[in-house]
Amino acid sequence: MTSTCHPLVARAHRLADDLLAPDAERVDQEGVPVGHIDAVKRSGLLAVSAPEEYGGVPAAVARETAEILAGACCSTWFVQTQHHTPVAMLAKSDTPVRERLLGPLTRGELLSGVAYAHLRAHPRIPVRAVRTRDGWRFEGTVPWFTGWGLNDVMLLAGVTESDEALFAFTEAREQPALRASPPMRLAALTASRTVSLDLDGLWLPEEAVVLRLSYEEWAAADRLKTVNASPAVFGIAEAALALLDDATAGPFRARLTAVRDQAYALADHYAPHERLEDRLALRTQSYAVLQAATTAAVVAGGGRAMSLTGKPQRLAREALFLMVQGQTKESRGAHLRALGGGLAQLGHSRGA
Structure with missing residues (x-):
């Protein structure tokens, strides 16, 4: 079964289309309501990072559901994404708290x-x-x-x-x-x-x-989690490109697809500690695509995009947030170097 055909992907689409996306601008101004979280709890999506016997799914499915939720309502996605680290940690544990919490967390009884x-x-x-x-x-x-x-x-x-x-x-x-x-x-x-x-x-x-x-042991594992491109970045970028006409969106979407395919291939086919520089490079490239896509949506929206109820500026602000979310010294340094390199390249081309 491909990730696109997985039942949880279909549920994520229904949740996004029926509830999250229509309410996203209001939620952005008023706050994530309890009803949104209750809907996520009922959806089964809180189990994606759990062992298979607790409802866990392949990584490709988890990534696709994250893209869908983030693209529909980044605030709701961000609240629920916190949940997956505790679930994954409990899944690897043999402590008493695992028996007490893993079931309720994966069944959506607790967030x-x-x-x-x-x-x-x-x-x-x-x-x-x-x-x-x-x-x-x-x-x-x-x-x-x-x-x-x-x-x-x-x-x-x-x-x-x-x-x-x-x-x-x-x-x-x-x-x-x-x-x-x-x-x-x-x-x-x-x-x-x-x-x-x-x-x-x-x-x-x-x-x-x-x-x-030991702190060093934890930090070493944590650094591996922050070198990969986030599915939420691709979800927000796709939402921004959907605001453009096909001809304008085409080049952006081609670049997005290329970066996403490479990033996910590294995640799927190599051990977490392998090709770290390539992973960081693709992470920074994903930010470049995100920034370009959301900026294009603002430009296309014109003055209306500056309204607090406008979707383009919400997506642009969410893009800025994702650039610092889950940031470490290594990922920050790689991003800054990429930005500096881009400026140097721009200056060189102007000089030419």
């Missing part, structure tokens, strides 16, 4: 958020995990948590005194030692209900822990 991006700030440690007699106490500030008020649980990470990365689950709600800021006002995806979290001795039992390993 999980993530609070671990701050680990990438190491050696600075925004959140410290301190050992207690029968569990762990978390101290510090989580700078970013997406989906507050929509998520049921969260995967929280901290760094231990032994410089280990420790991940544990807790409820995604106000608690005596966990306080959320007001929702952040962002240039894009304010609708995703992103907050910061203050942790003042939040205690979690040992059985809430899903993973504990």
Whole structure:
């Protein structure tokens, strides 16, 4: 069965066409509603990164559903995409929390958020995990948590005194030692209900822990996840190209298809640690295609594109967001070098 024929792809299309896309401009201004998340929960799409016996699907299917959701409503996609890392981590675990949460998370009974991006700030440690007699106490500030008020649980990470990365689950709600800021006002995806979290001795039992390993080991694996092009980038680019006439969109779409095919071929046919430079190069090329496509949609839309209810400028803002989402030192450096190289090439051509 090809990914296009998979039942979950058909469900993603129905969800996008019937609910997400028609409401996207309103959601962008008002916030992702609970009804959108309930629809995602019912769709079966929260299981795409799970083992097959829990409803998991091939990578090609997961990528296609991500493209569809992101292209329809990037804010809703961004809230639900947080869920897939906790599911994948639980799937590889043999801890008690796996038995408690993996089933409900993959069946759509619960939605999980993530609070671990701050680990990438190491050696600075925004959140410290301190050992207690029968569990762990978390101290510090989580700078970013997406989906507050929509998520049921969260995967929280901290760094231990032994410089280990420790991940544990807790409820995604106000608690005596966990306080959320007001929702952040962002240039894009304010609708995703992103907050910061203050942790003042939040205690979690040992059985809430899903993973504990050296920071260096975690960071090495994390870097491999951030070198590939994101399916959401292609989804937003396709949505922007759909606003152009066929003749105008043709060259953009040809370039998009070429970059996407190469990026997905690397993801499917090589080990995650192989051809890292090629992966990063394609990631930056995908951003170039995204920026060109969304800019073209704004240009074609003219003055109307500047309205906050206009689709072209929403897509352009979402494109800017995706350029920093999941960013690491390596991916940022590769992107900046590519941008600098493009400017140098432009200057050379002008001089000629």
